[in-house]
Amino acid sequence: MDERTGRGTAATGRRGRRAGRSVRSAAALLAGGLVAAIAGAPAAAAAPVLATAAGDYPATVRIDTVSPRTAHENDTVTVTVTVANSGAEKLKSPTLKVRQPNQSRPMTARSELALVATRSTPSNTYDGVALDSPAPELGDLEPGQSRTVPVSLPVSALRAKETGSYELAVDVWGSTGDEKPHSLGIARTYLPFQGRTAAKPSEVAVVWPLTHTPVLVAQTMPDADQTPVLRDDSLAAELTGDGRLNRLVEIGATMPGLTWAIDPNLLDTVYAMTKAYRVQKPGTLGDSAREDNTVQGGGRDAATAWLAKLRQALSAPGTEVVSLPYADPDLASIAHNGAGLKGMDAALRKAVTAGQITTELRLSVDAHSDVAWPYQGWLDQRTAAVSAAAGGRVLLVNGDSMPESDKLSYTPGAARSIGNGQTAVVSDPVLAGPFQHDLAADSDRTAAEQRFLAESLAIAHQEPEHPRGLLVLPARALTVGTAQALHDAMQSASGNGGWVTPVTLQKVAEEKPDPNANADVPGTYPPEAAGSELSSAELAETMSLQDGVDQLLTILTQPERVRGSFGAAMVRAMSTEWRDRPQEGREYRAGVQRYLTNLKSAVRVPTKTMVTLPGDNATLLVSVKNDLTQSVGNLELRISSAQQNRLKIDYPIQPVVLDATTSRTFRFPAEAQVNGPVLVTAQLWTTGPNAQPYGEPVVFTVDVTSVASGVTYVIASGTVLMILAGVRFSLQRKKRRATGEADEDPDRPLDGAEGAPSDAEPPSGSGDTDRVAGDEKVDH
Template sequence: MPVRQHQARPPRPRGRVVIALVLTLLAPLLLTLSATTLAAPAQAVDEVEETDPLAVSIDQLDTVSLDGRTKGRITVRGKVANTTEEEWAGVNVYPFIGNTPITTSEDLAEAAELPADALVGERIVAEGAYAEIPDLAPGETYSWSLTVPRKLLPVTEAGVYWFGVHALGATTPKTADGRARTFLPLVKEPNKPAKAEKVSLVMPLRRSVVYDADGSVSYLPGWTRDLRVGGRLYRMLETGAEMPDLTWAVDPALLDAVRNLAEGNPARNLAPTDEPVEDPEESGSQSASPSASALLPSPSASADADAEAPTSEEAQDAQEAATAWLSRLQKALAGHNVLALPYADPDLSALATSDPDLLASARKQTTKALAELGIKATSAVAPPTGYLDRAAVNLLEPGAVNLVSDKMFRGATPVIADLDGHEMIVTSSGAAAGGPGPNDPTDAISVRQRLVAEAALLRGSGKPLVALLPDGWQPPQDAASYVAPWTKAAWISSSTLPEAVAGHKPTSVTAEKLRYPRREMRAEISADRIRTANELIGAGDMLQRVLTHNDEVAADILNEALTSTSYSARRGYTDAAADALTYVGAQLSSITVSVPPKVILSSMKGGEFQVTLSNELDEPVTVRLDAITDESLRVATSEPVQLDANSKASFNLAASMRDTGTHTALIVVTDTKGNPLGGHASVPIRPSQVSGVIWWFVGTGCALLFAAIAVRLTRRIMKAKKARTSTGVL
């Protein structure tokens, strides 16, 4: 018979008994301590748990559950790493299993929160059931594998059991120096076979998307790491392609960012785009999966990218990774149910309170983006935290798939909740929470085994398990070996989302039953960030009106602005929208106007003066000039003026005045709707000061001149008559 040993700590000194007695007597006093005071020891325990000298992981487990039989074997594989600065020798990795089954989802949730050094199972030390590890140098990692005969797992009752491994060094034969834990359900067929448990997995295809001020995708090394073969996003596609009846929840902002990377990550495009293009509706109907030609950059786009200056090494690496990922995406989505999230997966509760119109814009952009890619999808929302406040619930679309967590409801949770006609499919918060520590709760095995554990506890209830995988989920390195045990479990019925909830009628709930924690309210995107996003959208509209031949830049900037309101932006430390707004504002302000130092009108009734418009952009623009003056000065606005790229143009503006004073006109460059772009110049204007007096003097002078001429002519005539009289001439 195999010898089993409990995981144990070193024996306690007897003095601790006295301490325990004192603490018991002082318990009422200790209960009055503040939560802050009590938090310090807990934090210290967590820090101790993280200092295990041997870091152990479970990377493969060739079964998802046990049955009532005692035949067969279980193979477990993983890694052990030496985290110390000393060499470790004589390390063995032993499997262990719990004694008592967990039978409720609530108990499972409590078990997942137990500290890593809690006593949860019995170690199996039978010869051949453990793995022997060679000497481990500091920082060295070793891959181990062990096979456990089913007969060495003494569990017979249905429920969920602890399962995992302990790594022990030669000098510590009783206390684990490293550990990895997960859950392993035992599912027994009753006398009357129960129906298979419907399990619907929803895999969110979304990621934090941040753009630089010039419109190029930011943080390229992170994108390359995630998109390349073996990266997290690539492994997600491989796993999704293997998983039966999977439902994808796709954020089109992710697809657009990857396509931008595949094109070489160019900056925002201001070049002409108003050339006629083929209507996608005329070229073919939409399909459930995209075509490779729609996803990958067009040959012309690639040629344009190649014609530009050579990209950086980072951009080239990201381009290669993005191209490979897009090629893999087609196969991953093919044949699966696809849900379409609002563009950039915006913070629904924040927008519902601050700007519902922005949410409508996000939905419109999703429809446009997926139509261009030929992807047919159902409109949906799936907040990563699982929560929506009442205002966000009121904005849910009829006919859309709305996924929320069971944590959002007080008391028993229905399969489908209905609040005043707004239907929500309820997902499992336990399944999304992942596995227990000390391992990453969102690693592949932790998430899979928590899923099957929750499904096993639901079996026979008549309720399906709907699970929205956590965003931080780490897909397996080998998708086929990961999915195979899932598909072999006869008691699991992999179902699409519509199949899983079919036959379940919505249950009416009241607003009082909803929960929206304060931490959610504090985490929401701020109203200031939403305001900045709207300002950026307005600047994008203005830039498009200014560019003579570009009719797409406003949509591009709208998409960029939406990414700054996403759930992932809650964790952002920089405001990308503010940086982009400054950048676009500088581009608009590069269209300038120059005026004379001063203008003197020849008449108060009217005159003209010359101004010069300059376009420093590399694209042609169409603008107008407006003038801001007081009531005594009037300057006529100009008609729309077209300027070529990097060019200047001069023309005259008409002005008139009501008095003889000096007045200042502010000449402003605007778009065709009269919105100021930023360029401006001021000019003082006054009429000529001599105009009225000069005309008086001129008139008087003319009168005197004509009078003198008349007097002189009269004298000459009189003198001539007098001369004739004196000579006798009549």
């Protein structure tokens, strides 16, 4: 496009916006006033409040406010301008001057708007001629000094007659030495003008996110109410006064046709705060919650009021509620690094279902749960597939993921059919770009609002009889300043302007897709976004928690006290919110893992090293301890000897049932064959068809010190005597038979002594000794 003739198309505008990416840093550095996001660059930050000037342009100029934002015939426009001396020399007698555009026609092509944003230094050719009036004097400015002044002029001075946007440029004239006064710096913005020509309004959907970094943890207090526990109390400050979430609800409540995108985990957390709740003390992230390591939370009143305020806002006619999956899991990270993990698909589906139930329950509204919002709207084929598996029928997409062809001469509608039953609703990167950042300063908000108004006006007049549905997708962590700017921009475009109609996301998503629009989902993911993803190791570690949780649940008599809290904590560990807070995310995941480990190890066999067994037949004593606050069962204790030939354990398996916070000792009969040490292993096992070891095995040494070997000698000698007696008796009978003698009384003593009493007591000794030795037992 030839800017001097004002002719161009949206195609050249696309090229102009792409060229603008490479120069936006210079524009911010030297111009310092036009805070405009170049198309396709949502990551570009707004210009600083006071940018550093350099070279021939030592003055930094910013436009703080424009009133009215949209001008009409016979209006007077007032611009508040701040000038700062960013150079090393005094600015002598500087004055402000407004440029009158060279062209008497407005900028109607988006390409023209883009080129204005790329200019960095004052230009008589493109910026027009400086008007002699108004020209307020600023007074000398020493290095580092700044001054703010208002400048008012009639709209007619800008030659504004036709509908469209006009460049509004203000520069500083003066000198730093003896040279003639000249331009020392410039700031530019846009002034939309609503003339007699009107167009059918574009339908614009705005997504209004309510999200927060997870603070609810898996722990609950060991009381009957299971009092919830938060890792910190930061959320309380956001729910009241000028807190971010409180202001978002207040601002959003005044916007018609708004689509609220809400993280159900936030609602659960706030609801928990409406009752008594506790907050972990520093350094106790993975510990079981107790009175001594937590403090009472202080946000009960704020949480109660905020929920009531939100319910009231959502009751407005035309309002739409989108329930994000519970805890807003990072779909892109899962797609790239965790899609094949065991249980991941099921976890995502549960997060979607639980999210919708939670949202509708906490807010008493109907909520859509078929909307997927990948991180910053970046989409690739794998992310789309994972979103589909989780039920994501509508995808919120950053326009830079699916850029339009240079050959397209207009801005198409946002809805695109991408196959697999999915619709991508693509956010226009220029309309949404400025709202991806924290617009805290007045100048930042003004620049974003004026750019939005100019761009949306240009879109409406591209095809005045064929309005399109558009999407504005702000940052997930929408700040108060940015929310206010988006509110004011939509209000001006739909109210005083009339070229925008606010509608819901569903309305835009259901529009017939433009066949000329780009519907190709890219196969690659931006490297700059991939760098902040959750890693394969982090996702695998999180999903592996489920096995430990499942095993813990099998032994609990009240598994419901643990099941829900751990399931939610696992999804929170994969939240998109950790993208911008990676260290906090790592700490949260470590806390969940540590807490699970603590719970599982609360049921254990206490460590022992040496047991002395002072006999061949004895009893081994092994204890099992339950430090949990509920009873456990479905367990058994198994004892095994490393050398069965030396130490045999009878009945080596015994069932284990323990009340809360108790310990029990189990008795295992053992039989030793020889003296010396033998290794014994004690291991808890779960019961049932899928029995598994529970906890770590405890290995200890059993030292056998006194096998009763004398018993063997007594038995052996007794046997020999009996044999000898039998031989003697047999020989005597043979002798008597040979001599013809009759047998004597067979019951008489073998010595045959006559006169020996028949009822004589046996001599004391071996008989009692055998009995005592055979019955000896030692408990240990």
